[in-house]
Amino acid sequence: MKALLPDGTELQLDDGATGADAAAAIGAGLARAALAVKVDGQLRDLTAPLHDGATLEILTQKSGEEALELLRHDTAHVLAAAVIDLYPGVKISIGPPIQDGFYYDFEFPPGVTVSDADFARIEAKMKEHIKADEQFAREDVSVGTALERFVREQQPYKVELIEDLVRNAPADDPVETVSLYTNGPFTDLCRGPHGPGTKRIKAFKLQSIAGAYWRGDARRTMLTRIYGTAFFTKEELAAYLERVEEAKKRDHRKLGRELRLFGFSAVAPGSAFWLPRGTQLWNTLVAFTRELNRPRGYDEVKTPQIYDSELWKTSGHWGKYKENMFLTAAEDRDMAVKPMNCPGHCQLFGMQRHSHRELPVRYSEPGLLHRYEPSGTLHGLMRVRHFAQDDAHIFCTEEQVQDEVIGCLDLIFETLGRFGFDIDIELSTRPENRIGSEEMWDRAEAKLADALRHQGLEYRINEGDGAFYGPKIDFHVTDSLGRSWQLGTVQLDYSMPARFGLTYVGADDREHTPVMIHRAAMGSYERFIGMLIEHYAGEFPVWLSPVQAIVLPISDRHVDYAQEVVAALQAAGVRVDVDERTESVGRKIRDAELQKYPYMLILGDREAEGREVAARRHREGDIGSFALTDFVARVAEETATRSA
């Protein structure tokens, strides 16, 4: 029989030949390096028989992501083998490869807890299995045989997985057999494929331990998840661990403290205390928001913090989010601190009569919000209990929805584009727990999809993740350690205006219910600042930097001129510090570099005489001398145009 190779050549093989045979026919080196084979684009074990006319690609460690995934999947099985050796009675569930590594979920016997202190012991046992070069042997068995086996071995999770496989199979293609993979003492229900043997695992490391609910369901057992990673070489593993260490240096919680932007206190968990510099950064972003909103027809408004529970019942939040709101009472009235601005904006809209001629009405408000987030979900600035959004609500007619959504997408891109983030877009559709009719959801989801297509944007559908009142488009960005966070959002809402009885008077002189669009570009300022810190590693562009320059007089006799320079910069709106300590210039520069000031201005006799500044750029070093007026103009220009 024949097989076709990636370079277009044909390979002659005996009937019944396997991927391993094909690799051997090409060359002994490839045979040794082979991990798996891609047959007609499908990854298979090397031992799987080929068919005539198959297109083949031999997977080796040079094959990139797919090869790494295979290796990590192999390593997950070795981890399970080691854990079964060390913890008799352990129950196994699943162990897939993931981004950057793998995990395996276990239920340890009652009373047994495993922590990262046990990693050394588990890793040692894994090494024994790797050294033994145990082969991954695949076996296709009937559902009955597999069930019997896992029942006998008291592995209820595997039994449940098989039962679900059978149950969820389409009627015209029922599941009759399942595949098992055995490496050493361990046999797992597994789709495969796997590499030839455990010895291919040249470098691995267990990384962390975590609880994880069985099947991701908080009502079910919490399993113990062990995370690890694996590479084909020790050098790659070392390089990866080094990258992780480097990424940790960008952590916004660390930089926030070092750069004196914000802090946290146990007296207000999940709520940042903003130091002067952090507050400045915050205000710069709010000013940026206002500047973008103004020409787009937004009007800034202010609404109260605390409302009667009746308002939350009307909006629907009381039913769905009461547990996550800060509740209070005043004169026996149940009140709640606002977790979002929309009901307040509905109240505001309803305070006046509106003609269709006024629409769209666009209210923006950087309002302070409080959400009683579960303690375990808090995370630096990324997930907090007290925050503000660059929030706005648009009330418009059905006909205006398309243009308004497009306008929102445009605004979000202009906002996020300024910072150069890599953005992932998601369209989140109707959730299980929702209000409104199916027709409403059909229409709303279609409108958002249309707007995305109109803008030529790539997006992914996130089934069932919409807000309870409508579908949404979300903008996601990843942090320094690869965790994804939602920033901007556009949400279509056909429910809340009706619940609040909002109307406008149409051209037909009748009352109509407006459509409401909720949108934010940065999301919350807190999270956005957290992302910015990690994105820039604390080295903000000039326009954004809390303090843009620091003046460094060389000796005490230069302090007067330094004050003059400070005054000139401040008069032009430049944010500037001065270091008047009687320290060496080297010392002042070092400290200023560590604080990541974009500009350092060194002032000595030469500068004082010539009305100049000797400028130094963060990271770059000396950039030469400027006439004081020229330098002031430069920074003012960079700030005004946000060009540096």
Add this chain to the structure above:
RNA sequence: GCCCGAAUAGCUCAGCUGGUAGAGCACCUGUCUUGUAAACAGGGGGUCAGGGGUUCGAGUCCCCUUUCGGGCUCCA
């Protein structure tokens, strides 16, 4: 909220199997008056997160609480 772990000076950390706290940086004072990434000397600063227990004796062992870290669930 759930699982695992952690909490020692402002920060980063040391403190062996229990014998009542230490370093570097930062801070303060003095000397030095400095030309592009760390001058020198001295000094102050800790109810070892909080509470309870075991013990002759607890930073160290046990329990509870709080907060934080890594995940899971959740995220209007």
